[in-house]
Amino acid sequence: MPRRPLYRGFLAIQLPIFLLAVALGLQLLASWRVSIARDGYAARVGAQTARIGKLVADLDLPAEQAQANRLLSLLLSDRGVLCVELVAPGLAPAAVAAPRRVGCRGETPDEIFNLALPDAPERSLRIGLSRAEIAEVGRQWRDYTIGLSLGAALLAAAAAGFAFRRAIGAPLRALLETIRASAEGGPIAPARKFADDEIGEVVDAFNLMQQRQRQDREALAAARDALGSIYDETPALLFTMTFDGVVVGAGRFFVEAVGYRRDEIVGRSFAQVVAPSARGRLYREALARLHGDGFARDVPLEVQRRDGEIIDVLFSAEIDPSDPARGRAVCVMTDVSALRAAERRLREQAFTDALTGLPNRAGFDEHLRAGLGAGRIDSLIAVMLVDLDDFKQVNDTWGHAAGDRLLIEAARRIRDCVAPQDLVARLGGDEFAIVCRQLAVPADAEAIARDIVGRFAEGIALEEGVARIGASVGVALGSMREGGAGELLRRADQAMYLAKRDGKNRCAVAGSSPAGRRAA
Amino acid sequence: MLAGKRRFVRRMESAMIAFRKLALAFAVALILSPLAPASLAAKSMSEAERSALQAAMVQHIDRQSIDGLYLHIDLSDGRVVEFAPAKSHPMMFRLGEHFVLCTEFKDSRGGAVNVDFYVTRAGKSFAVFRAEIDNRAPLMKLMAQGKVSAVD
Numbered sequence: 306m307p308r309r310p311l312y313r314g315f316l317a318i319q320l321p322i323f324l325l326a327v328a329l330g331l332q333l334l335a336s337w338r339v340s341i342a343r344d345g346y347a348a349r350v351g352a353q354t355a356r357i358g359k360l361v362a363d364l365d366l367p368a369e370q371a372q373a374n375r376l377l378s379l380l381l382s383d384r385g386v387l388c389v390e391l392v393a394p395g396l397a398p399a400a401v402a403a404p405r406r407v408g409c410r411g412e413t414p415d416e417i418f419n420l421a422l423p424d425a426p427e428r429s430l431r432i433g434l435s436r437a438e439i440a441e442v443g444r445q446w447r448d449y450t451i452g453l454s455l456g457a458a459l460l461a462a463a464a465a466g467f468a469f470r471r472a473i474g475a476p477l478r479a480l481l482e483t484i485r486a487s488a489e490g491g492p493i494a495p496a497r498k499f500a501d502d503e504i505g506e507v508v509d510a511f512n513l514m515q516q517r518q519r520q521d522r523e524a525l526a527a528a529r530d531a532l533g534s535i536y537d538e539t540p541a542l543l544f545t546m547t548f549d550g551v552v553v554g555a556g557r558f559f560v561e562a563v564g565y566r567r568d569e570i571v572g573r574s575f576a577q578v579v580a581p582s583a584r585g586r587l588y589r590e591a592l593a594r595l596h597g598d599g600f601a602r603d604v605p606l607e608v609q610r611r612d613g614e615i616i617d618v619l620f621s622a623e624i625d626p627s628d629p630a631r632g633r634a635v636c637v638m639t640d641v642s643a644l645r646a647a648e649r650r651l652r653e654q655a656f657t658d659a660l661t662g663l664p665n666r667a668g669f670d671e672h673l674r675a676g677l678g679a680g681r682i683d684s685l686i687a688v689m690l691v692d693l694d695d696f697k698q699v700n701d702t703w704g705h706a707a708g709d710r711l712l713i714e715a716a717r718r719i720r721d722c723v724a725p726q727d728l729v730a731r732l733g734g735d736e737f738a739i740v741c742r743q744l745a746v747p748a749d750a751e752a753i754a755r756d757i758v759g760r761f762a763e764g765i766a767l768e769e770g771v772a773r774i775g776a777s778v779g780v781a782l783g784s785m786r787e788g789g790a791g792e793l794l795r796r797a798d799q800a801m802y803l804a805k806r807d808g809k810n811r812c813a814v815a816g817s818s819p820a821g822r823r824a825a
Numbered sequence: 826m827l828a829g830k831r832r833f834v835r836r837m838e839s840a841m842i843a844f845r846k847l848a849l850a851f852a853v854a855l856i857l858s859p860l861a862p863a864s865l866a867a868k869s870m871s872e873a874e875r876s877a878l879q880a881a882m883v884q885h886i887d888r889q890s891i892d893g894l895y896l897h898i899d900l901s902d903g904r905v906v907e908f909a910p911a912k913s914h915p916m917m918f919r920l921g922e923h924f925v926l927c928t929e930f931k932d933s934r935g936g937a938v939n940v941d942f943y944v945t946r947a948g949k950s951f952a953v954f955r956a957e958i959d960n961r962a963p964l965m966k967l968m969a970q971g972k973v974s975a976v977d
Contacts, residue, residue: 355880
């Protein structure tokens, strides 16, 4: 119900004007009726008094006083005459009067009418008039005027209300209901047209607008379907999300890539599919950039599929231009898992000795940088360099294949001598390097070196025969504080040189000073 | 531009409200006006004067009548016609300071004849100074000229 219904405004104007017109008409009619009553009254009273007066004028008074009284009393039969007295010289007041002997004494006539009698100029009639009947006509017509005005006004209001409801109210309500239904997202339906009037023209215009809106909606739906199809068919991991990271739309390839159902993704946080280790990056780099710059480019993330598999992706996002609120982003992930795997393989190949499976020199250096850097700076580290004695003879005698097999076995034996967390690498040819960490005391390193030397004292059985080789081990002890791994490696190399010089098949521990060096 | 339109709409609404109030007040005044017919009558001729006018006409007719018949001579041919007064028309007209009263006579064949009496004040009473028998045209002409109007 509107706050100020239209028909009230209509009646507020129409009703007073109608009331005014009716009241004016009735007022004129009442005036006319009162005027007629007054004329009739005057004609009646005037004629009667004139005729009675003539009769009274002809009487011989006071002899015929009784006759005069009877004549005057005839006038009282008229409502308009309240009292009458004959005024004549020598005649006592009210001697000839009606009512008898009273005349107009005690009466309060509205008017006094003195009628001269032409046939007896010394006589006159004094007549008290009553206007009661005229006032009654006035009252009667006042009541008619009020009653008829109000009745007519009510009738007019009812008729106007009915006409308004039929001609304006009903069409407007129907139109309003259609507009509301349309505004609330309901089906776009044409409004009912009641008549070919002005409102009918409005309805026609509205229906035309509705028709165009329906066409626009259909076109929009078709475009959306086409877009959705593209969204689903584009072989890219497409999805849309809010700036808070809530997924609002997901393409088919994205859904397949993460292994969830679409309804398990849409409406939930994108972070749920990001590996826990990468969530910090998601918030710090991807979402923060999206908030700040309106886009994010190639942020490396790891996505955890529903089955637990991790896939490497590059995440990019841009504000959705079709979102008027600009609180949504179109996102795409590029699956770089294969690339990352290839990178890892290449890295592994670059850092691994293909023959023994041990890290090569580059791998050794990398491990030193990464591994030693991770340890405490003052923890005890032993770096050992192992050089196989007389390996060249095996190569020369039995060939390189035998040499390779020997190197494989040598690597295995060295590996067996150290703890799993220790690093063993083949630096090249028959030279191996070992880094032992978490040593309790320096003697532990020397024990390991002796163990290695001992293991190579045993012959190595090859297809061609038992190879008798030895191992010269140079050991350097220290910590990261003392020059780092490079310095330790240099000192181990010097110690190994000493072991070679002192007769091979032994170990030598490099001291912190030349005096401290000793061979075992 | 928008503010101007709003001001205009506000002014129009104020004007409409004022108009409604005015119309209502006028309507109420008009409706209530018949409550005081005395005030209306006070401006017009009193009932006593009206009755006196009518009485003057009747008295004139009675005095001019012979055996109840009103004699009239047609000076064009010298014929004297007898009329019997029948009834007075209650409506009275004003001609300047004078008045016109109408009545109806019957001729010998029973036909109705209009008789108009021209009346003037004579002291506290009234007196007929001219009678037009079966000659209403002059009165109609005077009415058409606006010189004769109904007595309020």
